[in-house]
Each structure stands twice: as structure tokens, then as C-alpha cells.
Amino acid sequence: MAAKSKKKTTAKKKPASAKPKSAKPAKAAKAAKPARAAGTDPKRVAAILAKLDEAYPNATCELKHGNAFQLLISTILSAQCTDVRVNQVAETLYKKYPNAEAFAYAAPSELEQEIRPTGFFRNKTKSVMGASKAIIEKFGGQVPRTMEEILTLPGVARKTGNVVLGTAYGIASGIVVDTHVQRISNRLDLTRNEDPKKIEQDLMQIIPQEKWIQFSHQIIWHGRRVCQARKPKCVECNMESLCYSKDKTV
Ligand code: SF4
Numbered sequence: 001m002a003a004k005s006k007k008k009t010t011a012k013k014k015p016a017s018a019k020p021k022s023a024k025p026a027k028a029a030k031a032a033k034p035a036r037a038a039g040t041d042p043k044r045v046a047a048i049l050a051k052l053d054e055a056y057p058n059a060t061c062e063l064k065h066g067n068a069f070q071l072l073i074s075t076i077l078s079a080q081c082t083d084v085r086v087n088q089v090a091e092t093l094y095k096k097y098p099n100a101e102a103f104a105y106a107a108p109s110e111l112e113q114e115i116r117p118t119g120f121f122r123n124k125t126k127s128v129m130g131a132s133k134a135i136i137e138k139f140g141g142q143v144p145r146t147m148e149e150i151l152t153l154p155g156v157a158r159k160t161g162n163v164v165l166g167t168a169y170g171i172a173s174g175i176v177v178d179t180h181v182q183r184i185s186n187r188l189d190l191t192r193n194e195d196p197k198k199i200e201q202d203l204m205q206i207i208p209q210e211k212w213i214q215f216s217h218q219i220i221w222h223g224r225r226v227c228q229a230r231k232p233k234c235v236e237c238n239m240e241s242l243c244y245s246k247d248k249t250v
Helices: 002-010 025-031 042-055 068-077 083-096 100-104 108-118 121-139 158-169 179-187 196-206 209-225
Strands: none
Touching: 042 209, 068 083, 068 121, 068 158, 083 108, 100 121, 108 121, 158 196, 158 209, 179 196, 179 209, 196 209
8 A cells, every 4th residue: 555655764763864854054044034123012012102193293295186086197197207307397287187087198298398398208208198088997087995996006005005095085005115214214223124015014903994095194294304324414303312223313
């Protein structure tokens, strides 16, 4: 029988000279990275959230928009560009293209020139037109209200999805991880990851869901006004006593 022959083959012993399994120090050291940043103690996180509320009680999205669709388009245009520049472009853009139909059937070469000041204008034109077409054809002209659906639009990833769902619809689907949130979450030791998707997962585990939308806006405001990339203004920061970042300037 098959069972008998199996027993014979498994009876083999390892030679006495075989090296013990523990002889892999390099890999073991790499795996020692903590799964969670040390700064995620619930009391500390609550203190950070309270400080953010104190400093930025009215933080909101700085992209001007009249509805969810305009916010979606402006968010696509804001990649690698400032909100100020996008707002300048958007002012005339939404007069000429008031809805998804207008963008979907625009002349690509004209639209390219109109959004050129925001950079990466060829790709952004494709995304804007593609997203507009999909909104008309698949979603009855409305920007969808779930992350799963909004991610099917061309040029839309989780960051854009979170901006639109959170700001336009008040739906806390996740946390916006842009360059500011990425930098400051690390400085505040709320994560030790660099990848935006992993950072978002880390933050979603430690921030209460009802704070997700506001937290995103507040950290982005903090990054623009105080905790800037090159020289953070730590003397002006109300979280200074909670922060032990190596980037601190005080
Ligand atoms: S103390 Fe400095 S580095 Fe820390 S969060 Fe405040 S501004 Fe940023």
C-alpha cells in the first residue's frame, strides 16, 4: 500500500553535521522592524487629534469646487501641482466645461492647452476625459459614492477617491495620504511605512473613523503652514511636546 512505502521514505535522519536553522542573522534582524510605530499609543494619538482640532478647527479641502464632479476633476489636476494653481485654472475651465458631457466630448488638443499650467497635461487630459465618459456611461452622470466604484474611473486612485468621497459626500472611506500626510505621519511616529497604501492602513487602525475626513484636512493644513518638508516651523507647532522627530528644528 502507498501508506507503507511513505513511512519508509520519511524515516531518513538529517546528518549530524547539518547546520542549525538559526544561522540566518541578517534576515532575522530585518524582520525585527516593529509592526506598529511606537507613537501609536491611544492616549498619545488622542492628544495629537486634540492638538489638531485646537490648531485647525475649520480645516477643509482647499480646492474650490461647486459639486462632486468639479472636485473630482480638480483633484485629478492637482497631482504634482499646487491647489492655488489648480484653482486658477479651474475658474475658467468650469465656465467652458460645466459638466461631465462637456469634458467627455471636448477637443483633446484644446483641453490639453487649457490645463497645461497644472503640468502632466497630456495624461491629465486623458484621465479627465476618460473619467467624464465613464461617469456618463456607467454611473448615470453622477460621481459614484463608493470607493470600489470610484476606483474604476481612469486616473483615480485611493487618494483622489478619499478626497472626493470625504469632502463632497461626507463619506469616510479612508484617509487621504498625500505628500504632507506621508511626511507628517512619519514625523509624528504614527507609521513607519513609506508606501501610501500601507500608511493609510496604519492610520485607519489608530484614528477613529469619525475623524478620518477631518484628520486628513488638518494634517494637510499643518504640512502647508507649519510642518513643511524642508524647514518645519517647530517653534510654532502646538504638537512640539509630543513630537520626537529627527527633523525637529527646536
Ligand atoms: S514639532 Fe516640528 S517636526 Fe514635529 S510635527 Fe511639529 S512642526 Fe512637525
